[in-house]
Amino acid sequence: MKRQFSQNNSSTERQQLRKQLLAARQQVSVAERQQGGQAIARQLLALPEMQRTRTVGSYYSVRAELPTGDINEKLQQQGHQLALPVLHPVVKNHLLLLAISDATGWHSNAYGIPEPQLDCRHIVPLAHVDILLVPLVGFDLIGNRLGMGGGFYDRTLAGWRAGHFPQLQPIGLALDCQRVERLPIAPWDVPLPRVITPTKIWDFRS
Template sequence: MNRQQLRKSLLAQRQALSPQQREDAALQVLTHLQQLPELEHACNIGSYHSVRAELPTAQLNKALQAQGHQLALPVLHPVRPNHLLFLRVSETTVWRPNIYGIPEPVLACTDILPLAQLQILLVPLVGFDLEGNRLGMGGGFYDRTLAAWHAGRLPHLQPIGLAFDCQQVEVLPHAAWDVPLPRVITPAKLWDFRN
């Protein structure tokens, strides 16, 4: 299958999961995530607002905040098209839908948390393979976001994909600009591709 066919197939599998299966999966992913040594102390975590049958992040995000971590969620960059900025969020954050209908915090320069200050970045995905290659929705937002990390300029940043078990495939077709992930967490396990 080519990338578009594979994306369509994986999205259909994800969509076929019941709301209860999705919520149960999210709790299992949270359990794996909370066992990471990086989360033993409060840190800055980039996350996202799940949409379109993605692994639910609402409870996961609340749990991370309750544990004292500073959460930052993405907004579409107002000046650099197809790029993301991450903004600190709290209980008082004002949300609005972006052009894709995804809720994002209202942009305030004082809330921007640069990637250099994030320790962990949770990444959505459509599929991943046994080498950590990631298939996204096709917009390239996270490949652009992770380009500096991939080039070695953000050594303290730890990208981690979040996925359902059904999103894992043997091999993904990938392009030169695709950024593979060092780790992916599914309900079944933590996949570590760093070795």
């Protein structure tokens, strides 16, 4: 029998899983997290599709998230165009990607996350993004993703799932402790085709 998504049961279960996974991530030492970020940077940059200049949407890691500092720095060193998200100034709960450079000004958004100063000239539409690095709290063996609960990346990727940006390749980044066997999912959750952890590249395509 097909299991129906039940909003209440499932959202409680998701909330509990989020708590557990965030606690597990918190237990990982700063050194291990840093090494994890470096191991992911190596695997990402070695991908065949990264062997020519790309536009890469990334994010600025905070708290116990997998540190993206090394990843972002290496992407720029290798000549890729880096774009980072800002909270959309008009459309609530949506993200905009902004191209960054050495001249970029920074400020902290409402969540305390550093973001580039909003400048319309630097907006990178998803149609121009080759790789989108996606933060996550948990992922499962078929690529389902659990985020922080804001639904930002589900909204960002809704158009991609509908086939609008065929060039775009989302890649989740995570520590190995963020993997679970199966996540309870909701209809709006967009599963990821790939996730990179410090130990391997998880490919859920095919």
